[in-house]
Amino acid sequence: MAVFKDILVQVDDSARAAIRLDLARGLADVHQAHLVALNVRFRSAMPVAVTAQLGGEMDQILARIDAEAAARAKALVDSRPLAAGTTVEWRDVRGDAVESVALHARYCDLVVVGQTSAEDEAARPLADSLLLAVGRPVLVVPYAGTFPTVGRRVLVAWNASREATRAVHDALPILERADLVHVIAINPGHGMAGHGDIPGADICLHLSRHGVNAVCEHIASDDVDVGDMLLSRAADEDSDLIVMGGYGHSRMREMVLGGTTRHLLKHMTVPVILSH
Secondary structure, three states: OOOOOEEEEEOOOOOOHHHHHHHHHHHHHHHOOEEEEEEEEOOOOOOHHHHHHHOOHHHHHHHHHHHHHHHHHHHHHHOOOOOOOOEEEEEEEEOOHHHHHHHHHOOOOEEEEEOOOHHHOOOOOHHHHHHHHOOOOEEEEOOOOOOOOOOOEEEEEOOOOHHHHHHHHHOHHHHOOOOEEEEEEEOOOOOOOOOOOOOOHHHHHHHHHOOOOEEEEEEOOOOOOHHHHHHHHHHHOOOOEEEEEOOOOOHHHHHHHOOHHHHHHHHOOOOEEEEO
């Protein structure tokens, strides 16, 4: 049975950090994995012209704010007990959030980050950027709600693409332990360039050979957005996780025309594992 050996979770002193940490810790406990808790100090030094006027006090203030935030994040990590066989490592680094998380995540099996909140939409979305930068599956935790279980009932968004194929295989450690994996193909094509004669059947058969309890379904719905349909089906099936490929089209095309990846990153209601 496949396992995650090391899981990275991005932590900070925000209100949602505990939700991300507990979710990642739960996965680490199940897989007896090494958990890396990464805090990134991102505040830049003030320009020389400003510090000259303030006598360097602003840099000291910003450094103290960062240090206090890091201390709170570490205290949160230290307060969470781990199951036998699970280890935890605290890392506190300074730099750009995306670049720093991507660097450390490349040496882990899974990276756990939070969804960009509606209030922070002007900020650079961490999950969006990591998906293309890190080369590892990214588990994104919604900015609202609690998630006591993740991976018991999984919805797989299947479109027979390279990205979806990678997402399914990246998520095998979770899929093999799930009570039910519901594979859904929305508006599937047919033939060699699409899904085969019965959309979803081939991937379900493949998953069953890995011991996954998988069922497949295909839906034709031209009048409903694919992202909305996935979220609706996840609610209908009481799914606690969605697995899908990310950015099958270019990110620029999705930004201009819209796309399922961007829709899920903006409107997710349950955690989502994305691979590119």
